[in-house]
Amino acid sequence: MGHGSGGAMSHELVAQRLLRRLSNEALEPLDDAAVLPLSGRVAFTTDSYVVSPLIFPGGDIGRLAVCGTVNDLAMMGAQAASLSLALIIEEGLPFTTLDQVVSSIQAACKEAGVHIVTGDTKVVNRGKADGLFITTSGVGVVPDTVRVSGHNCRPGDRVLISGTLAEHGVAVMSAREGLSFSTTTRSDCAPLNGLVRAMVDECASALRCMRDPTRGGVASTLNELASQSGVSVTIDEDALPVRPEVRSACEMLGLDPLYVANEGKLIAVVEPEAADRLLTTMRSHPLGREAAVIGEVAHGTPGRVTMRTHLGPSRLIAMLAGELLPRIC
């Protein structure tokens, strides 16, 4: 608890465990706020991470927090981002775990080309948190050429996805204590700003909307977009890329991959004329190799999402109603 006091032990924790790995020019002054030169339309986002367990196949809460915030900014078209990092640490969290997570934050920042520029650390008594919660926020400048929003989808637009579904959710579930199945599936957790940069460079004006289908999965994201834009969306079951082992794991767990979280995939709604070009661009990027056109926007009932199934008939893809996978991110 002394590490959360704001006194000498707090300073030591910050210096020894955090600054040593995360230091950079903007963070270094340790003033009450970082001061950044920014100009234009600045995207600003925040997310808390409460994933359980803290470490899972393909990632950990640190990588998740960095990628999640980088991706939320990237979905608005913003690139070189500055991040904040706020830790809520449960008393007794092993230093080895903290160090591992901070190393992972450092690596993910390097991979994404971003910096942690400001932060905070709190400690709560044993039993009052679950090891570690992380909240990251971020800011980044949106290029003038990019005008994306969930309100922009129009009938005729194509719906693209950057790769295979449901890997993050399945990986976390497989790592969860007490769960009696295991798989080789690793989380897809990855920073998408590089992929987005390639798409923006290829054809910024054709991008109506981008979203990363995290909590609630592709189904919830498409429902949000259909509702916000007042359109319907139709997707094609046969077009959905799902790895066989993920499909098996979902069947065993009684989950529909459409509702399972992704952390390194994006959905792009694009003008129909540019869909092929953007698909090619996505497939040329390491994080978009399995990109696919999965559906289109239509005039139907506003807010309605339907799927043409493998067997022919269409079914309604509703918004997730209750709890599916708790604490997946």
Add this chain to the structure above:
Amino acid sequence: MGHGSGGAMSHELVAQRLLRRLSNEALEPLDDAAVLPLSGRVAFTTDSYVVSPLIFPGGDIGRLAVCGTVNDLAMMGAQAASLSLALIIEEGLPFTTLDQVVSSIQAACKEAGVHIVTGDTKVVNRGKADGLFITTSGVGVVPDTVRVSGHNCRPGDRVLISGTLAEHGVAVMSAREGLSFSTTTRSDCAPLNGLVRAMVDECASALRCMRDPTRGGVASTLNELASQSGVSVTIDEDALPVRPEVRSACEMLGLDPLYVANEGKLIAVVEPEAADRLLTTMRSHPLGREAAVIGEVAHGTPGRVTMRTHLGPSRLIAMLAGELLPRIC
């Protein structure tokens, strides 16, 4: 737990409990990030709040979170701020408590003239958090005339405080369950951006550094400044404004008011020539009526803070070593 799923229940929670009270133009689109027009030197800060209990005399975790982030930005000179709000909710938190906190966030935003422009909500299982944790981040433009930093203090500078010490810490302790004393002390929790605006308007160039002495109190803040600027600081016990009932409460609790958290006070280190003018300006503002010059910066041992005591001799004011008041903010 369904409210944390990312599905329909999450949307309902956000719409019914949060958007209804916090809605504004930037938040309304509910995209992955808010997009704000900003230009210049942008201050960016974050803080997590884990205060226990959630509601205390003079405030609650919501007011604390808004004021804390507004104040961190104000300490860099930034004014009209945009805030993010990330909630980690323990399963079972009563809706009445959540509603009260959100109303308080709404009121504090109005008081400070700021908006919540982006947010996130997570729910964790019962027993895995302590009711509610809040993380706020904020961005705001720093006027060109302001150049403040903890590294700027110089020998001869005066140290000003905007009012009486230790009220937040004492109020929270008095509200804490099981504690056998009570006081009439209320938290001083307040947004300081208006006071800072007045100081900036009066004499921006004379401001070397501003800090709000929260966790660790005035003693820790002065130690940070002395250390960052490589100077010594001397303060005067007789000049420290402390309300009698706060002094009594501190004596009963065995606390030194210098180490107890404030949430509506600032320390300003200013050029000596402008100290009187700035003191007058502060005293003209409702949140600075009891402002005082409490000491000065000197050439002595870098990083050393000393206090001339009421009885004559000086004593060393060290950085807080271990735990004093856990979960005070």
